[in-house]
Amino acid sequence: MAPGAHTVAVIGTGKIGELMLSGLLRAGWPVDRLLATTRRQSRAEEIATRYGVRVVDNLVAVAEADVVAVSVKPQDADALLDEIGPKVPADKLVVSLCAGLPTNFFARRLPDGTPVIRVMTNTPALVDEAMTAISAGVHATAAHLALAEEMFRPLGATIRVPESQQDAVTALSGSGPAYFYLLVEAMIDAGILLGLPRQVAHELIVQTAIGSAVMLRDSGEHPVKLREAVTSPAGTTISAIRELENHGVRAALLAALEAARDRAREIAAQND
């Protein structure tokens, strides 16, 4: 299938909607095959000026597009579906980028038979390094999954998962960039504590994060093995690791990701 053979409407062009739009444009998706919607006029002007994309209202978008990508906050999805749900022709593919909301949430608010796909991506899409997990929902066929992959593959890696795993995926890779940024921020602060200039601490830690990430991806080694290679007997690293274990960093991560998964479930329950 030729890239951009379908018209994609991004409904709710905030942070994630914008990164999807910009990623599709970088990948060569024709600008006249993209539509965007916003809630505020000032945001509409910003998006139109920045990307040259036609910004339309939600009902025009669902009428003209082949793929309707919903990227509003989950809390705004019910009101949005009240507006567009009955007007979405059943031959359109609806792709939800919303955390927590199951495909059934959409199916109940769309004409019978409308195919729905649930996607969880993340902000490194901005540098074409996203991790996007894709699940077929009701009425979605292999061709719909392939189309969703065609849209998200240029933004980074894609994986297919059963929809039952999407809340866990959200906790790991959807929210994941925030955990890494927090760690980096804390390590830069540690550099300040040790007397380094902030800029030097920043440069040291950011490059160390990039180097470590590339090794994790490209070496094929398990993270335990990579960590052991850094950890010399009676050396400096093991002294730091003892403190991380004493402070329960591993347990904190287990609890934190479980809390994120639970919050996704709660969002679903609150929007049932």
Ligand SMILES: NC(=O)C1=CN([C@@H]2O[C@H](COP(=O)(O)OP(=O)(O)OC[C@H]3O[C@@H](n4cnc5c(N)ncnc54)[C@H](OP(=O)(O)O)[C@@H]3O)[C@@H](O)[C@H]2O)C=CC1
């Ligand atoms: N941020 C992230 O890292 C990730 C977010 N997600 C999911 O992506 C979705 C969007 O999140 P994010 O981009 O961060 O949120 P944003 O608030 O940045 O974007 C949502 C946008 O939708 C607009 N909007 C709300 N209601 C309507 C409507 N009825 N019609 C048109 N536009 C509307 C909002 O307008 P206004 O500006 O006026 O509020 C806002 O610009 C969420 O469901 C989230 O769970 C998924 C993965 C990662």
Ligand SMILES: O=C(O)[C@@H]1CCC=N1
């Ligand atoms: O915090 C959130 O709810 C969204 C979903 C995953 C990342 N950000």
